[in-house]
Amino acid sequence: MLDWWLPENVSTYGREIDWLFQLIYAITGVTFILVTVALVAFLIVYRDRPGRRARYTHGNTTLEIVWTIVPALILVVLTALSAPAWSRIKMSMPPGDVVVEVTAKQFNWQVKYPNSDKVFLDEMHVPVNKVVHVHLKSQDVIHSFFVPQFRMKQDAVPGREIKQWFEVVKPGRYEWPCAELCGFGHSGMRGWIYVHSPEDYKKWAAENLTAEAKSTEAKPAETAKPAETAKPADQMTGGKAKK
């Protein structure tokens, strides 16, 4: 249920997260409706009417204990239910097949693979059905690695390398926005993650991560000339050349 309003889940751990999300949403949704209905009902029932006098009340101790304990119990139950998912997804890493080094900066994702010097801007390529380890860093401010379909969101924090993982079960091209307001260009900070079939990934890696690709990439274009400086002589002849 409720699948129409979340992006498609393509992650191995997405079901677990969606289930918790929907449970919490159902609880808060029902609470919201009850509170709103009670509020409107009280507004009507206790509205001002001719001859009606206000009455002082110090409250109801039983009621207050109940509405303190019930939400507290709900939170304890939610914690107990989400702790296993948290520890499995966020606190431990299954053995990885691919490692990707991501360094966020204002306003790009810089992607590097351990066996290559090449830096990809705003694009990542990974194979389907493989555990991908992401080593996440930031070189300036806090950013947030977010791929809605992967059900993965992780802050990139300056001075730290944070390791996370995902495993995608469906090839495709997935939007990869920054989910932490990181400056003026934040809204334009996004990349794409390409999840390839094993054959396509092998092909891509052979074309982009090999030593040859590295060496052609490593050659910087040495053709740029220093900017021409203004000639003082010209200025002088054009200006005050008179005696």
Ligand SMILES: [Cu+2]
């Ligand atoms: Cu950002």
